[in-house]
Amino acid sequence: MDTKNEEISTRSRDLRNSCGERYHRSGGKITPTTSILDGSNVYGREKDIEVVLGWLLKGEAATNGRVFVVAIGGKEGVGKTTLAQLVYNNDTVVNAFDLRAWVFDNSKDFDVVSITRTILLSVTDACNCSDNLNLLQVRLREKLSGKSCLIVLDHVCDLDYQRWDLLCQPFAGSEVKIVVTTRNNSIPSIMAAVSTHHLEVLTDVDCLSMLVDHAKAKSKFDTDPKLQAIMEKIARKCKGLPQAAKHFGGRLLSTHYTEWEKIYMKL
Numbered sequence: 001m002d003t004k005n006e007e008i009s010t011r012s013r014d015l016r017n018s019c020g021e022r023y024h025r026s027g028g029k030i031t032p033t034t035s036i037l038d039g040s041n042v043y044g045r046e047k048d049i050e051v052v053l054g055w056l057l058k059g060e061a062a063t064n065g066r067v068f069v070v071a072i073g074g075k076e077g078v079g080k081t082t083l084a085q086l087v088y089n090n091d092t093v094v095n096a097f098d099l100r101a102w103v104f105d106n107s108k109d110f111d112v113v114s115i116t117r118t119i120l121l122s123v124t125d126a127c128n129c130s131d132n133l134n135l136l137q138v139r140l141r142e143k144l145s146g147k148s149c150l151i152v153l154d155h156v157c158d159l160d161y162q163r164w165d166l167l168c169q170p171f172a173g174s175e176v177k178i179v180v181t182t183r184n185n186s187i188p189s190i191m192a193a194v195s196t197h198h199l200e201v202l203t204d205v206d207c208l209s210m211l212v213d214h215a216k217a218k219s220k221f222d223t224d225p226k227l228q229a230i231m232e233k234i235a236r237k238c239k240g241l242p243q244a245a246k247h248f249g250g251r252l253l254s255t256h257y258t259e260w261e262k263i264y265m266k267l
Helices: 003-018 046-056 080-088 091-096 112-123 133-144 161-167 204-215 218-223 225-237 242-253 257-266
Strands: 066-073 099-104 148-154 175-182 195-198
Touching: 046 066, 046 080, 046 091, 046 175, 046 195, 066 080, 080 148, 080 175, 091 148, 099 112, 112 133, 112 148, 112 161, 204 218, 204 225, 204 242, 218 225, 225 242, 225 257, 242 257
Parallel strands: 066 175, 066 195, 099 148, 148 175
Antiparallel strands: none
16 A cells, blocks of 8 residues: 555544544543634524523522523534534523633532632633632622622533532522533433433534535535536535534645545545
8 A cells, every 4th residue: 555545444434433423532631622712604503502502591590599501412522612602602592691701621520619610710810720619619709799600511521419509509699501511411400400402413414514614615516517426425424513513624624626536445
């Protein structure tokens, strides 16, 4: 096998291995997310946004004394974080809340101290935060008093009621609403979520649109029927997962389009 074919084969294996993986791992660490959208177009999520906003913008702040929680569930790579970003940055949401905080939970055991610190840093100008949970929660309760606040807890993997109850202590008496993204079906029930929106996979058409966007291949796609056919076949390999379409598109971007057929044949 020559060097060119070896390179194609290696890239193809990478594509197969990465398809469906929401988070890239480096040295055993999960790449964190932020509230900032990546600027690319989002396809097929209009109804999902409408549903989550409908729950989030309801008048009540809590149910039976519990914090108001809306959960976004679904398989890895289906776009839970992206939906949370779209909701978090929605103009209506921005105007509806006095404060907002985005928390990426990179712990395996729901680190209450770290999460509380991140929320506090998001809603205050304070630069130095203690590791003392009591001090953190006292300051956070003072900051939230009389305010409305939206908190996104992204990528929550594990949780028990004791840690959840502890995290929520500073929220009492405040209008706090939380959006949580998780693949763990038990998380919404522990949080007593008012609703869980299960995110479904995209259509092949939407995956194709994402693929074309990230491959920066719009002009070629519109004018080259052969290239259209190749990209349509690759889009079907995404199996409806937007993260896979994004990854495939990025890899195709770094490969000359004359080699795309060879890459597809290796998938």
